[in-house]
Amino acid sequence: MDIETEHTDSGRRRFLKGLAAAGAAALPVSTGAAAPERKKQYGMLLDTRRCVGCQACAVSCRSENDVPLGHERSWVEQIDKGSYPNTTVKFLPRLCNQCSEPQCVSVCPTGATYKREQDGIVVVDNDICIGCKYCIQACPYDARFLNPKTGVADKCDFCADRLAQGRQPACIQTCFFRARIFGDLNDPDSEIARLIATNPVTVLRAEMGTMPNVFYIAAEHMGEADARHYDQHIRVTTYRSTRERR
Amino acid sequence: MHELNWGLPVVAYLFLAGLGAGALTVSASVLLRGGPTSTHFDVARYGALIAPIPVALGCGLLVFELGSFQVGHWFRWLNLYKVINLSPMSVGTWLLTFFIGVSALYGYTFLSRDAAPGDKYDGLRRKIAWLGVPLGIGVAVYTGVLLGAMPARPFWNSPILAMLFLLSAISTGVAAILLTHAIMHRKNEDAEVERRYRESGYLLTASDTLLIGLELGTIFLFLMYAHLTIGNVKAAVSVILSGGALASLFWFWVVLLGLVIPALIELYLIVPRLIYYREFVVHRSFEIVVPAAVLVGGFMLRYVVVIAGQITHPVGL
DSSP: OOGGGGGTOOHHHHHHHHHHHHHHHHSOOOOSTTSOOOOOOEEEEEETTTOOOOOHHHHHHHHHHTOOTTOOSSEEEEEEEEETTEEEEEEEEEOOOOOSSOHHHHHOSSSOEEEOTTTOOEEEOTTTOOOOOHHHHHOTTOOOEEOTTTSSEEOOOSOHHHHHTTOOOHHHHHOTTOOEEEEETTOTTSHHHHHHHHSOOBOTTGGGOOOOSEEEESOOOOOGGGHHHHTSOEEEEOOOSSOOOO | OOOOSSOHHHHHHHHHHHHHHHHHHHHHHHHHHSOTTOTTHHHHHHHHHHTHHHHHHHHHHHHHHOHHHHTTOTTGGGGGGGOOOSOHHHHHHHHHHHHHHHHHHHHHHTOSTTOOTTSTTHHHHHHHHHHHHHHHHHHHHHHHHHHHTOTTOTTTOOHHHHHHHHHHHHHHHHHHHHHHHHHHOOOOSOHHHHHHHHHHHHHHHHHHHHHHHHHHHHHHHHHHHHHHSOSHHHHHHTTTSTTSTTHHIIIIIIIIIIIIHHHHHHHHHHHHHHHHOOOOOOOHHHHHHHHHHHHHHHHHHHHHHHHHHHHOOOSOO
16 A cells, blocks of 8 residues: 555555455465556655754755745744743744645646656646746645746746756755655655654645645644644744745 | 735736626626617616626736736737636636627627617627626636635635625626716706616616625625634634724725615615605716725725735644
């Protein structure tokens, strides 16, 4: 069973898993050439326990993708929480979640943004996009922006051009603390799949139903709105030049 | 700061498209309802002549606002016509295109100063009117669906928003016709012409009162259901409730100036005719000011909704 379904963790899926296992046990299994080709789904795991908020990933992303000033494909938020002496500072690296049910794709009127068949990355075709900004409105993660140079929607695409050369995304290569793990979620032997299988993970805004493929270990999900209910200090610094958290 | 990706051009477009769609719907309905010697032919004529202009203008504004257009890809927006998918914007593009074509043709049949029931375009006019009613309603509803399709925007993500926009569209369409009707009117010696003028004025004013009443009811439901939820939607709608950043804009410009005051004046005007069958007489200043207030309110409704949707967001992460 693919690892992508981990985050739903529903009883029905476990039941199906059990059925599949039973079926596999009952039938003579032929391995090798006849094995069905597994669909690739690139994903990222952000181990926030390892993140120190150095912003090196955000900088390397900016230079790799020539991101115009005032916009970010990838950024690291800082969440300060609590009152002295009980306080924490946590960092939350943010990027496009490469969702399995991407809202940006379903609202795109031209088909310029789509989920790639070969690796599940959500990409924007710069030659088709008209810059209507509908996808920017629809993204629950505020991961998109209108690139003022090209006039079209722009976002993290896991450095698709680097992947095509067999290299890792820029942020992965830069992250000194190995807080970012990248790989194929559907390959059970990949590091990311193993880590997700053996750690409690969460995704951002799971209630939006977007089925994100970016997972977090020990993420701080609290925001400034929560301070009202818990009567304690919470401050979110997005380190984005023009945007607050949305 | 929250980024306003959709600004005034989109606000103006939503208002203008609604106005044009409403005008066509009203014009076509009045035409189809009226017999061979329709009293309200002038209403149908003004509505038909108005309809395509604001919609085309609004679409022009939309193209102007596109990111690709602003960096110099002047014709990139034609990509919209290369696909049909279930994106509300794609559906809307095709709807609007048909709307502009159909309403322009419809307007053309009324273009002649001598246009009258039973002239050479009469058959064509009626055939197009049958198409015009659903098309007008479709465009008006679509402007609400466009905003409502996104869970990431809790303020907009309400099924009743499209209904509100539809009612507002028809109401502003009626107001635009009423305004044109009043401005174009010259005192006439012929008592029959004067009678028709007053009857049409009554029909439009009475319809507008009803529409505004429904609109107020829809706003009430929108606010109530949003406020009764917990979480995202409640947090989002608080922006137009007491203490919210857009509260005064909404309650003064949209509700009071755009709906309550015009509705009360209109009610005051139609009651003598409605209950006592007296003649419907309106002072010239009311004829102008009331529909103008409805139009301002319609614009401000779009303004408040478009801004409110973009400065609010789901709570929590």
